[in-house]
Each structure stands twice: as C-alpha cells, then as structure tokens.
Amino acid sequence: MSKWLKAFVLFLLSFVLQTTVADWISMFGVSPDFVIIFVVAAAIKRGPASGCFWGFLAGFTQDVYAPVEWLGAHAISMTLIGFLVGQLEERFLTLNFPTKVGVLGLAFFVCDMAYFFFTGLEGEAVTNLFFKETLPECAYTLFVGALVFYLSMGKPAKHAK
Amino acid sequence: MRKAFRFILDLFTQRHGIVAFVFFMLLGLLMREAPNTVRESIVSSVLGSVFYPAQVALSSLNEYRSVVDENERLKEENARLRQELYHASEGLEELARLHTLVRFDDKWDFPIVTARVVGHNPGRFLTTLVVNRGTYHGVKENMPVFSTKGLVGKVTKASFTHSRVQLISDPNLKLSVMERRTRVVGFLESADGHMLSAMVPTHAGVKEGDTLITSGLGGIFPKGIPVGLVKDVNRADLDVMRKLDVTPFQDISMLEEVFIMQKDPEWVIQELLDE
Numbered sequence: 001m002s003k004w005l006k007a008f009v010l011f012l013l014s015f016v017l018q019t020t021v022a023d024w025i026s027m028f029g030v031s032p033d034f035v036i037i038f039v040v041a042a043a044i045k046r047g048p049a050s051g052c053f054w055g056f057l058a059g060f061t062q063d064v065y066a067p068v069e070w071l072g073a074h075a076i077s078m079t080l081i082g083f084l085v086g087q088l089e090e091r092f093l094t095l096n097f098p099t100k101v102g103v104l105g106l107a108f109f110v111c112d113m114a115y116f117f118f119t120g121l122e123g124e125a126v127t128n129l130f131f132k133e134t135l136p137e138c139a140y141t142l143f144v145g146a147l148v149f150y151l152s153m154g155k156p157a158k159h160a161k
Numbered sequence: 162m163r164k165a166f167r168f169i170l171d172l173f174t175q176r177h178g179i180v181a182f183v184f185f186m187l188l189g190l191l192m193r194e195a196p197n198t199v200r201e202s203i204v205s206s207v208l209g210s211v212f213y214p215a216q217v218a219l220s221s222l223n224e225y226r227s228v229v230d231e232n233e234r235l236k237e238e239n240a241r242l243r244q245e246l247y248h249a250s251e252g253l254e255e256l257a258r259l260h261t262l263v264r265f266d267d268k269w270d271f272p273i274v275t276a277r278v279v280g281h282n283p284g285r286f287l288t289t290l291v292v293n294r295g296t297y298h299g300v301k302e303n304m305p306v307f308s309t310k311g312l313v314g315k316v317t318k319a320s321f322t323h324s325r326v327q328l329i330s331d332p333n334l335k336l337s338v339m340e341r342r343t344r345v346v347g348f349l350e351s352a353d354g355h356m357l358s359a360m361v362p363t364h365a366g367v368k369e370g371d372t373l374i375t376s377g378l379g380g381i382f383p384k385g386i387p388v389g390l391v392k393d394v395n396r397a398d399l400d401v402m403r404k405l406d407v408t409p410f411q412d413i414s415m416l417e418e419v420f421i422m423q424k425d426p427e428w429v430i431q432e433l434l435d436e
Contacts, residue, residue, distance in 0.1 A: 019216070019281070029414065048178030056185040063192075064204050064212060065282035065289045067333050067354070071200040072192030079189060083182040118193060125353035133355060 007042060011054060014038035015061065030136040032144040035062065036111060039078055040085050040104045041149070048086025055082025070119045077114035081107040097149060104145045108138045205318060205325075213291060213323050216280030227417060271383075271424040274298055276306075278416050279323070286354040287413055288331040290314070294421060295322045303381050305422045311387040311410030312336075312375060313419050324421075328413050329388070330354055338388050339376035340367050346376045349388065349407065357389060357407040360397060369394055373407060380427035 014034045022031040035058050043051025059078030063071050085107055112134045116126050192200065276298075280291035294300050296319050306313045306326050314334065318325040327334050329349070336349040338359055345365035351357050361367050371391040377384025393406040 023414065026414075049181040050178075052178055052181040052185045056189065059189070060207075061212070062282065064207055065280070065291075066286065067288050067327075067331050068197060068200045068204055069333060071195070071204060072189045075192065076186060076189035079182065079185040083178060086178055121353055128356060129353050 003046075007046070007050070007054065010038060010042075011057065014058070027140070028136075030140050032141045033108070033137060034144070036078075036081070036108055036141060037104065037145045037148055039082050040100075040107050040145070041152070043082045043085035044089045044100060044103070046086075047089070048083045051082030051086035052079050053082070055079045073115055073118035076118050077111045080114050081111045084110065100149050101142055101146045104149075105138055105142050108141055109134065201318075205320070208291065208325070209320055209323075212280060216291060217293065220277070220279040231417075271422045272299070274300055274421040274423060276300075276324070276419050276421055278419060281416075288328050288354050289317075290326040290328060290413075290416065290419070292324050292326055292419060292421070293322070295320045295324050297321050299423055300324050300421050301423075301425065303426045304424060305382045305386065306419050307386055307422065308411045308416060308419050311389065312382065313411055313413065313416065315381055316421060326419070329357065329409060330413060336382065336388070337376040337378040338373045339384075340365065340391075341372040341374055343367055343371070346378065347405070349373065357409055359391075359405040359407055360402050361405060363401050363403050365403075367391060367394060367403060367405060373405075383422070383424060 014037065017034040022034060025031065039051065039055045039058050042054040055078035056075050059075035062074040062078075066074060085103055088103060112130070116122075116129065121129070192203065195203075274294050276292035276294035278290050279293045281287060282289055290313075292306075300316055300319045302316055302319050304316045306315055312329060314326050314328040314331070316324050317327040329336060330351045332351050332354050334350070337346060338349045339346050340361065343365045345361050345367065347359045347361035349357060349359040359373060369391055373388040373391065375382040375384060375386040375388060387410050389407040389409040391405045392408045395404045395406065397404040
C-alpha cells in the first residue's frame with residue numbers, strides 16, 4: 001500500500017511542478033513536461049500495469065482542461081506510453097541511465113503523435129506543432145528528465161550491469 | 162472481499178499488464194466517442210469536485226511568488242499611467258466630439274468582474290482557464306473575458322463559485338475580428354490549439370504589423386477589444402483570401418488576473434443559442 005501512496009504523492013508532485021515550476025523555468029515559451037517524466041518513471045519502476053494506470057490518470061487530468069471535444073485523447077496517448085515503456089523494461093531490456101533518457105525522448109514523440117492522431121489534427125497544424133512545440137519541449141524535457149532520473153534512481157553505472 | 166480485491170489486482174498486474182492496457186484504452190476510447198453533453202458533464206463534475214479545490218491551493222503558491230514582481234511592475238505602471246492620463250483626457254474630449262458626430266454606439270458601459278486565474282491546463286496545449294468567479298458573482302456563460310492587454314476568451318461554463326474560460330487559442334472558438342487600419346472584417350481561429358490565424362480578403366491589403374480588434378459581429382464580444390498583431394501575411398487556399406499569422410496581445414500562458422465583462426449575448430445570437 002505504501003508504494004501506491006508514494007506513487008500518488010509523486011503524481012501530485014508532478015502536477016504541482018507542471019503548474020508552478022514549469023512556468024517559472026520556461027525559456028522562449030518552452031517548458032519541460034514533468035507529467036510525462038513521472039509516467040515514464042512509473043512505468044520503468046513498476047511495470048506496464050502501473051504505467052497504464054498512472055498514464056491514464058495523468059492523461060485524464062490533462063484532458064479535463066483541454067477542449068471538451070478532445071476528451072480522452074490525452075488519456076489514451078498517456079496510457080499507450082505507460083504500457084509501451086513498461087513492456088520495454090519488463091520484457092526486452094534492463095534500462096540503464098542513458099537508455100532511460102532515450103526511452104523518455106521516444107515516449108515523448110509517441111505520446112505527441114498519438115495525441116495529434118486522436119484529436120484529429122493533421123497536415124500543416126501537425127508540422128507546425130511538431131517543430132515549434134514537440135521538438136524544443138522534448139529537448140528540454142530530456143534535460144530535466146535526465147536530471148530527475150540521475151537524482152532519483154542514482155548510481156547509473158551499477159544499474160547498467 | 163479481500164480475495165475479490167486480490168483477484169482484480171492480479172488480473173490487472175499479471176500477463177504483462179495487457180488487461181490494464183485494454184481496460185484503460187477502452188475507457189479512453191469510450192470518452193472519445195461519447196456525445197458532447199456526456200463529455201461536458203464528466204469534465205464539469207470532475208473539475209468542480211476534485212480539481213478546483215486543488216488548484217485554488219496551488220494558485221496561492223504562484224500568487225505568493227508574483228506579489229513582489231507585481232509590486233515593482235505596478236510602480237512602473239503607475240508612473241507611466243500618470244504620464245498617459247494627461248494625454249488620455251485630451252483624447253477623450255476629442256473622442257466625445259467624434260462620437261457625437263458619427264453617433265457611435267459601441268461604448269463599453271458594462272459592469273466588469275475581476276477574477277483570479279486559479280487553474281489552467283497542466284499540459285502543453287493551453288485552451289482553458291479556471292477563474293475564481295462564478296454565478297454567485299454575476300458571471301454567466303458567453304460573457305467576454307479580457308485582460309489589460311487584450312482579449313482572452315469567453316466564459317463557457319459558470320458554476321456557483323468558479324467558471325471555465327475558453328481561450329482564443331481553443332480550436333473550437335471562431336471569432337469575428339476587424340483590422341484597425343483597413344476596417345476589413347475577417348475571422349480568427351486556432352487550428353492547432355497553439356497558433357492563431359485569421360482569414361481576410363486579399364483586396365483589403367492587410368500588412369505585417371497591423372492590429373486586429375474584435376469586430377462586434379456575432380453578438381458575444383463588443384467591438385474594439387484589442388486581439389493581436391499581424392505577424393505574417395500568407396496566401397490562403399483561395400486566391401481571394403489571405404491567411405494572417407497573429408500574435409495575441411495577451412500571452413495566455415502568463416495570465417494571473419482577468420476581467421469578465423457582464424455583457425449578455427445580443428438578442429439575435431441569444432435566440433440562436435437557445436434554439
């Protein structure tokens with residue numbers, strides 16, 4: 001039970017950071033996505049079932065503030081990455097520190113592409129969003145994510161074995 | 162009871178979480194396919210019962226941090242406003258004369274409600290705000306929302322103590338705008354929830370740096386609220402139209418306070434809405 005409580009506190013923390021710190025440290029309108037860092041970290045740490053659960057919860061929370069017509073799009077894309085990242089960790093490879101950061105980047109792209117797909121965005125709108133939002137925010141998120149992974153999971157060399 | 166709980170937990174966690182994945186994906190897809198009224202009720206009930214109280218607490222953090230900055234900014238603004246007051250009073254006299262001449266009727270003589278932004282989209286596509294004023298304070302749906310810099314959006318859902326504001330970056334909000342220099346009317350929208358664009362006729366000759374204001378058409382927004390600057394002029398699919406890239410005067414990611422104009426939609430539009 002305590003691990004669920006811990007995860008819930010981290011879930012809340014990620015949203016607190018997203019609605020406060022992310023605004024404060026944004027550069028040229030680009031801010032990191034703490035929520036996706038949390039979902040990827042939860043999926044890596046606890047596996048695909050947890051990844052799905054926290055992904056859905058995080059996505060649904062974001063959906064509440066999105067246009068009503070898009071309800072469910074965030075929830076689906078976050079569930080998808082929670083599941084995929086969890087599968088990767090559980091079935092295919094033990095993720096070392098650099099791979100974790102790489103997986104975070106990949107999850108970011110998959111999440112955004114799924115979101116664009118489920119909201120029905122296409123053509124020029126997707127191209128614009130990809131270059132003006134997804135790419136710079138992915139880079140910033142990778143930087144912050146690397147820092148978070150390093151501080152929270154620690155000892156990357158030992159873990160790589 | 163405990164066995165049942167254990168069984169459900171096992172079902173979700175075994176087999177590599179496939180059951181959990183299918184369950185949550187179905188839940189998400191159901192929400193995607195639900196009618197708009199069902200979606201609206203899901204969002205309203207979750208927002209009112211869970212997220213609003215949490216975000217009120219959170220916004221206090223942001224408010225504390227911004228007090229010092231705001232104090233500095235207000236001092237500067239006060240000095241500047243004193244300078245402008247003199248010029249403005251002269252301008253007002255001239256405007257009064259002009260109004261008499263042309264029988265202008267677009268004065269904003271509506272009461273204003275000041276509201277604090279207590280919540281916004283925690284994701285990266287900002288389309289909705291939650292403010293701490295609701296029906297108790299006289300706020301109703303479809304009232305225009307603006308800031309000291311320009312138009313912000315309109316109220317889409319007014320609860321007792323809080324309201325949901327649809328921002329101009331919401332792809333579902335189409336807005337009639339007018340270019341201040343050429344007086345040409347077009348419509349403003351955001352196709353992707355991020356960038357604003359407006360369509361105007363080619364012959365109007367709208368240029369980069371021109372200013373867009375609300376046109377007063379449509380019945381919700383009064384005429385003359387500043388909307389944004391024309392950043393770029395591009396060809397549209399039709400040769401007779403130009404697509405303008407627009408930078409809003411108000412950076413919607415930096416909003417702390419907004420003003421709600423207590424203006425009901427004009428009767429023609431209200432009838433359409435009622436229908």
